[in-house]
Amino acid sequence: MGSTFIVHGVTLGAEGIISEFTPLPRELPHRWSWKQLAGHLLLKGLTAVVALPFYCASLIETVQSEIVRDEASSGLLDCVREGLARLLGVGAPHSRRLLPLGSLLLPAALHAILRYAVTASVQRAVLWLHQRGRKQRAEPSNPLDAYFPELAAAWAGSLVADVVVFPLETALHRLGLQGTRTIIDATDGAVVTGNGGSPLVLPVNTQYDGFSDCLHAIRRKEGVAGFYRGFGALVAQYALHGALLAGARTLLRLLLLDAKHS
Numbered sequence: 001m002g003s004t005f006i007v008h009g010v011t012l013g014a015e016g017i018i019s020e021f022t023p024l025p026r027e028l029p030h031r032w033s034w035k036q037l038a039g040h041l042l043l044k045g046l047t048a049v050v051a052l053p054f055y056c057a058s059l060i061e062t063v064q065s066e067i068v069r070d071e072a073s074s075g076l077l078d079c080v081r082e083g084l085a086r087l088l089g090v091g092a093p094h095s096r097r098l099l100p101l102g103s104l105l106l107p108a109a110l111h112a113i114l115r116y117a118v119t120a121s122v123q124r125a126v127l128w129l130h131q132r133g134r135k136q137r138a139e140p141s142n143p144l145d146a147y148f149p150e151l152a153a154a155w156a157g158s159l160v161a162d163v164v165v166f167p168l169e170t171a172l173h174r175l176g177l178q179g180t181r182t183i184i185d186a187t188d189g190a191v192v193t194g195n196g197g198s199p200l201v202l203p204v205n206t207q208y209d210g211f212s213d214c215l216h217a218i219r220r221k222e223g224v225a226g227f228y229r230g231f232g233a234l235v236a237q238y239a240l241h242g243a244l245l246a247g248a249r250t251l252l253r254l255l256l257l258d259a260k261h262s
Helices: 002-021 034-063 078-088 101-137 148-164 166-177 211-222 224-228 231-261
Strands: 183-185 201-203
Touching: 002 034, 002 078, 034 078, 034 101, 034 166, 101 148, 101 166, 101 211, 148 166, 148 231, 166 211, 166 224, 211 224
Parallel strands: none
Antiparallel strands: 183 201
């Protein structure tokens, strides 16, 4: 969790600094032009590029098996140290299969821009449909309508965006982990070994030459389903998120009804 928060902090800080010293708008006005939209999306892409080395370092921490993790080097700022080492090319030596950050810049920027565009579009569409239906029903004002429509729209936007960019994210993650000597848990079922058993952990041993080679290799060797490995975790995440939103809405509705009757 610590490295994830660090990446979010670096992303927000980089976005603020870039927007402060460049004409790229951090927020779009209500009536925006295509130039403002292009600058806004460019800002999102540049922010993802700046946060890329720390994102890769955090990715290793989030998928690394606890069995092989060294407790002595699991500090809160390890993500920053590893990110700077990845950026400057110093520190512990990695495999020759490690891809330079330059080959990951375009996929990272494309992923960030596409995810933001889909999220914002779906979110605005859901809010527009809600407001249109509310006008047609002419319901009295409800305090819940001031908060939960935006929360539900944000949930729907993030869900659709994560589903759309999941294949791109799969390739980006594989490229980010390649050559980093990352060992993960064997969660995809039994793997035949010398004694016929299944190992507890597996090393990440990919040989991709770049982003396009990764996409073609996944499609050729694993099929379309290979792009959606781990999709069940995403479904569980948003199912839990949606259940929490629905439960909170129901609870607040009951509290408001009790307040009216009392």
